[in-house]
Amino acid sequence: MSWAITIAVAATAITVRAVPLIFLHEREAPDWLKRMMPWLPITIAGTFLGVLHVGVAGARIELIIAGLAAGVSVMIVRNLYLPVAVGAATLAAIRYWDLL
């Protein structure tokens, strides 16, 4: 069963990632796609920011507090992994001292 799952998910992932490759083969992106391109990364980032911080029912408050700490850190230093470190440390502290 584990091999069937591995092969199925690998094939699915390759297929999904191949779609734009085939669609854009030897041609420019259409206008509608070009117009939405500048906005797509920030809309994905914003959406996942929301979903990942409140989507886990059992750890919602913990994650929101960690997210606030991470957000403050990234406002001070714009960095890709600083918020990970600050958020994880906040989460670990909450759990270690059982603050919630």
Next chain:
Amino acid sequence: MAPLFTFVNASLPLRTAAFQGLSLAPGIFPLAVLFGALSISNGFTTLQATLMSGFVFSGIAQFAVLASHESGQGPIIIAATVSVILVRYMLLGSVVLETARQHGASMSQRISMALTTVEETYAVQTAWIKRGGHGATGLVLSAGIVMVVWLTGTVLGATIGDRLPDLQSLGLDYVMPGLFVGIFALFADKPSKTRVGLLCGAIAAGMALAGFGVVASIALPPLAALVLGRRA
């Protein structure tokens, strides 16, 4: 002296691209270790876990595979779940491939970039371009290094995961949300984009609270980008 200068000058952006890819390591490496360790405890082998990391290359999708497997789902349902989670890469992949085209990428480079497209690799590629990087080699290199880090972490986790401390007590389940905070900060380079991102975040959070987190993840980013693109 001129050729040496040219060589050094040309290698600097590539070195920056490599460092840009490596800069993600502290964030994604623990997550990959966690995935490797959990894969083994879920009945997968080290090879299977590594293949999943190599081909699926998406933390959220890979952890969803483990969760679905644990709840007794079969390969078809799990593959369908993965396709739903990865569907956003059809559009993000288009953005990446358009960037690749502008940087003169060859076919093999475009294939490589398509297979390594995730928000994190696009973020490091964008950061590299913003720092003056140009050329498809740097784009492939930065994403390739992220992939190597991800695979190394998976193998390590699968191999010695049972001897590692409890990663949840270290707060490492915050890696994925934390990475998106960093990615958000990187993409929010204008006040208008910050506002749009925060609005999407608020709507998505509301939808997640109402139990529609998956719908928000799939539908909200392309719809919002499409509307904003039409207005621009």
